[in-house]
Amino acid sequence: MLCQLNINNFAIVRFLELDFKAGMTSITGETGAGKSIAIDALGLCLGNRVDTNSVRAGASKTEVSARFTLDDVPLAKRWLEDNDLDLDDDCILRRTISAEGRSRAYINGNPVPVTQLKSLGQLLVGIHGQHAHHAMLKSEHQLTLLDAYANHKMLLDAVSSSYQRSRQIEQELKQLEQAQHERLARKQLLQYQVEELDEFNLGTTEFIEIEQEHKKLANGSELIESCQHTLSLLSDNEEANIGSLLYQSISLADRLGEFDPELAQVSEMLNQALIQVQESASEIESYVSNIELDPQHFEYLENRLSMAMQLARKHQVSADELAKHHQALKIELEDLSSDETKLDEIKQQLAQSREAYQQHAKKLSQSRTRYAKELNKLVTQSIQELNMPKGKFCIDVDFNEDAMSAMGSDKVEFTVTTNPGQPLQPIAKVASGGELSRIGLGIQVITAKKVSTPTLIFDEVDVGISGPTAAVVGKMLRSLGESTQVFCVTHLPQVAGNGHQHMYVNKFNKGGKTETMMTPLNKDQRVNELARLLGGDIITENTLANAKELLQ
Template sequence: MLCQLSINNFAIVRFLELDFRAGMTSITGETGAGKSIAIDALGLCLGNRADAGCVRPGAEKVEVSARFSLLDVPLAKRWLEDNDLELDDECILRRTIGSDGRSRAYINGNPVPLAQLKALGPLLVGIHGQHAHHALLKTEQQLILLDSYANHRLLLDAVSAAYQRFRTNEQQLLELQRSQQERISRKQLLSYQVEELNEFGLAEQEFAELEQEHKKLANGSALMEACQNAIYLLSDGEESNVDSLLNKAISVAAEVETVDPQLASVSNMLNDALIQVQESCSELQRYLDKLELDPEVFIQIEERLSKAMLLSRKHHVQPSTLYQHHQQLLQELASLDSDESRLQEMEQQLSASRDNYLAQAQKLSQSRQRYGKELEKLVTESIRELNMPKAKFVIAVEFNEQLMTLHGSDNVEFRVSTNPGQPLENMAKVASGGELSRIGLGIQVITARKVATPTLIFDEVDVGISGPTAAVVGRMLRSLGESTQVLCVTHLPQVAGNGHQHMYVAKQSKGGMTETSMVPLDHEQRIQELARLLGGDIITDNTLANARELLNA
């Protein structure tokens, strides 16, 4: 629950430090005194938007901090633990807004983005404003309220996840369908190109080999003549050749080696040279023996080279990369074939994801119908207590499988009949301003009982209510305060008198500056304030007696 609120330089507040207790706290004050100022300041700690305009004139910044006890608030404690922001059984939220409009947020002393305040806030405080009943006229708000009452978080998460899967599958299928004609045209072209390349059947290194073989055959005569000439010079020359010259040199070296053994290495090198020459001659002869200058083979190679170059020009690639291009086209064709089968798979997946969504939405709808019956009974009883004895309230939940949203497939509508014989109709068509206030208040109190929020704030939700009805409202809020901390800003003495404690808001002007204060009232001060609410500025013995009676009741 909220234990302490500290406010510095916020609007017309210079400094306030407020301590709060369990139960129902009534907050009253004169018109224009700023009864909602503390709630507005608390809203900053909960992540509400703010700008430099909220800084008190002459001050550098607004600073607001709120301290909460987390005893029996497991959801908030778990959230803090998950975000590494825990601090025993307390939580301190702090917010500053500079005169330049810059805002900073802190949780337990740790700087955090504003989004984290907004995420944590609803786990600590629920605020019901004076215009909340007008929001109830909107069907989307009625749906949110019903889901909040029924605690449909897990069911809503399941529906939301199923909806997102369905939409993802739907988008993927649409993309495949949009490109289907393009794929068909591309597949026809690829099939022709691949068939042509398959028929040619160029191997991976074949083009380089063809080029080399073509070059060899084109220069076959020159190769043969060069090899024969080399053999002649090495060994077949009649007058002189390398072989015979080396043999003579070896003989000379052998003779001089006998004279000086240091020349033995020369003999070895000459013998090695002779071996190399003889092996070279043998290799050249073998090459000549295998060298075939078949004109038909040359023509075949030339034709295949020409075909390869023609295809490479046709496909706008280099001849050396024609094989790789062929493989790429094969892969693309296979991919297009798989896209066709994927199209069928996606159609099946879309159908399955739609069925799954509708199954999850149906579960949610059934739960909404069950809790809708429960809530409509409680609201009917509540508004009958609020001086609408013949009223009837119904929550219509209609499942529509064509309506697929993140929040399910239901049309939810709050319908009411305020007088006997009057048909049930949409609440906006039937209820008057005062009736709408009572219905809205009844709904807010009932749903507040069900939602596990440790602190509930009712900011002038009793507008349009008076007399005996106001007394019932006061008793409702007090009863709610028995299990939940309730802060109630009100102008009705019947409501204020039901508070377990009472705070008074006043405004003073001094030296051209206005300042708001907020103080707790003791028993006698409460009687004076209730008497003021009952009789206005003139307080008589009768109004004081009525005030005592209200407080004692």
């Protein structure tokens, strides 16, 4: 629960240090005194948006801190653990705002984003404003109220998760279908190109090989003639050839070696040269004897080479890269074919995700229907106690399997009849302002009992209510305060008198500046404040007696 609130230089508050207790705390004050100012300041600690007028005139910054005990708030404890923030018996939320509008947030002294203040704050405090009953006219808010009462968060999460999954798959399917036309055109082109290259079937290194063989056969006659001439020079010419000349040279070198040993190696070198010449001549003879100048094979090579170069130009690659390009096109075609399979898989996944959504949405709808019946009885009882003795309240839950949203497939409508014999109609059509206030307050109190938030604030939710009805409202809030810490900003003495404690807000001028203070009242002070609420500025014995009676 909220134990302490410290406010420095916020709006017209210079400094406030407020200690709070369990139970119901009534907050009253004169019109314009700023009864809601402490709640607005607390809202900053809960992550509310910063107002440009938050910083007190002349001050450099606003600072607000709120201290909570977490003894009975396991969800908040778990949240602090999950977010690696210091966990102690108490939790302190703090917010500072500079005059320039810069905001900083802290949890237990640790700097945090404002979004974390808001996330944790929702587990600590629930605020019900004076205009909440107007929001109740909207279908989406009616749905929120019913879900808050049902408290079926797991069902809501399952529906939301399956809805988001379906939306994600739908988007993926849409993207695939949008590209399908382009993909089909590309696939048709690839099929033609791959079939053409498959038919040609050029090997990975084949172009280089046929290019070399074609070059050899294209120059076959000149090649044979050159080989024969080389053989003639090496050994075949009877008049003079390199082999015979080397024989003669070896003989002369042998004699030189006899005359001078230093020349002995010359004979050896010439012998090596003779061996090389003989082996070269043998190699050429073998080559010439095996070479075949087949015109048909040459024509085959020429046609294949020409076709390879033609296809290479067509595909805008070099001829020696054509085989590699062929393989790349085949891979791309396979990928496109797998995309078609993926499209079918995505459609199947979408059907499955929608089926899963429908199952979760039906379970959620069933839960809403069950809790709507329960809430119907409680709200009907509540509004009858609030001076609508013949009133009846009913929630219509209409499931539409064709409607999908993160909140399910239900349309929820609050209906009411306030007069006997009249049929149930949508609340916006039949409820007057006062009746709407009472119905809204009844729903807020009932739903507040179901939530686990340890601190609840009702900010002038009793607007439009008076007399005996106000007394019933006061008793409702006091009953709620027996199990939950309740703050109630009110102008009704019948409500204020039901508080376990009472705080008074007043505004005054000090040093030419306006200030607001909030102070706790003792029993005698409470009597005087209730008397003021009952009779205005002039307090009589009768109003004092009535005030004392209210406190009893």
